[in-house]
Amino acid sequence: MDRSDFRERLRGQIEESYGKLSYTYQTQQEAATLKRMLANGISICQILLTAASTCGVISVFFSQVGLVTAIASITSASSLGLNLYTRGSKLPEKAEEHVRCANRLWAVLQDYESLLTDFDDLEVGEIRRCRDLLIEKQAEIYAEAPRTSNWAYKKARKRLKNGHQSFEPEEIDKLLPSGLRSHACEE
Template sequence: CGLLGIILQWAPIVLAAVTACITLANVILSSYSKAANLDGQELLHINTANRLWKIREQYLSLLTDFDDLSDDQIVKLRDELTGQTAEIYAVAPLTSSKAYQLAQEALKNNEEQFFSQEELNKMLPEHLRTILIK
């Protein structure tokens, strides 16, 4: 109960810090967009990317907390994140056919979607990383 108590005690502080970072990012992007005169479509894409980044961070936090959560809690949190992701994609702006073709070529020819084991490890919290044997 001690470790769980500490985690629950710090959860609001961590959530407040993450929220502050996201707010700051939005302020910076808003300032940049006014200075750069970005069109509305670009701003919608930036906003969608920011919202998806937050979901990604929540998934990483969930992975970090696996040892402290019950299976039911993990499933519930995962389902909530899946729902939030679906809501974001439901209102996300569509891409142009040119951008789609460029992305398709990058994925097909440049293998931009593929990550090495080392790159994947760097994305995870340290205690979840695997030891690389070379």
């Protein structure tokens, strides 16, 4: 087999791993966001249900309307149900697990980018060693990674397809300190 053909296959494998890891990273980010949003939504519902049930109970003392009593009972029971659910679900803690996982994956993504950047200057043996180390790091993170949902994956896919993790050259240039900007893009 031609040496350049082998290098291209090796590069293709590394690029494929980078792409898969990008999806995993973004999916963990989306899973954290979804869990936080669910926790916040439940918290708002708890407040509203508690307020509604309290108002309902107070109105029972001033009038003997059966409908008010039924509404107060339903909102109170719903509030209790949500309280029990949130106590056991630990949504904020689970969201934080996803964030910690994503942070660890981010470091590996940066290592992949560096390997791809340096690829042409490295010998095949060095590339393989770096690749194998990155695969080991990934396996370690994946072994401890919290499960994600199809919903989180779909949101991640949509973001990545829309270029969420990429920039136009002018955008990057504007983010750099003025001394590092390219002269072509200066205003």
